[in-house]
Amino acid sequence: MPAPATAFVHVEVVHPDPDGAAAFIIEELGGERVERGISSYLEGLAPEGELQVIHVRLGNVVFQLVKPPALPGLESWYEQLRDHGPSVHNVTVFVDGVEDVRQRLLARGATQAAELDLTLQDAGLDVQGTQKVHVLDAREQTGLRFELLETIPSWVPGKGP
DSSP states (O other): OOOOEEEEEEEEEEOSOHHHHHHHHHHHHOOEEEOHHHHHHHHTTSSTTSOEEEEEEETTEEEEEEEOOSOTTOHHHHHHHHHHSSEEEEEEEEESSHHHHHHHHHHTTOEEEEEEEEOGGGGTOSOOSOEEEEEEEEHHHHSEEEEEEEOOTTOOTTTOO
8 A cells, every 4th residue: 555645744833932932943943934824824713813823944844833722623732732831732744545544543543633624725725625634643553643634736845835
């Protein structure tokens, strides 16, 4: 079976001060702010000023730094920050056949942590309609939560909008 993962997209980190975290990565490690359109789109999912998202590329890895509010639909990010402090919430990967991959992870004991529909065209991506996003908790199996998106050929992580 060919590997379904086609790209590593983000390491999502919850943090009370995304500006400070981004500055640290940029100033001390040579990171670069990227994906401002994606950041703005995600921030628009909550009332203005309630959610802060910054994307910083370091080498070929993009960190999505999130200061989440205590709002419905964003509980997972908020609870992670509240319960564990600044920490990795999940890693995001593109996969071919997202539903098949989701089912295989569930069959191996992962649990569905979240599911949402995103209209990524609003973020400046060349994607029609909504994109189903699944967050699966495989911490018991791997120590990680995985956010799975169907491969978006027009989005090169760290180089997109």
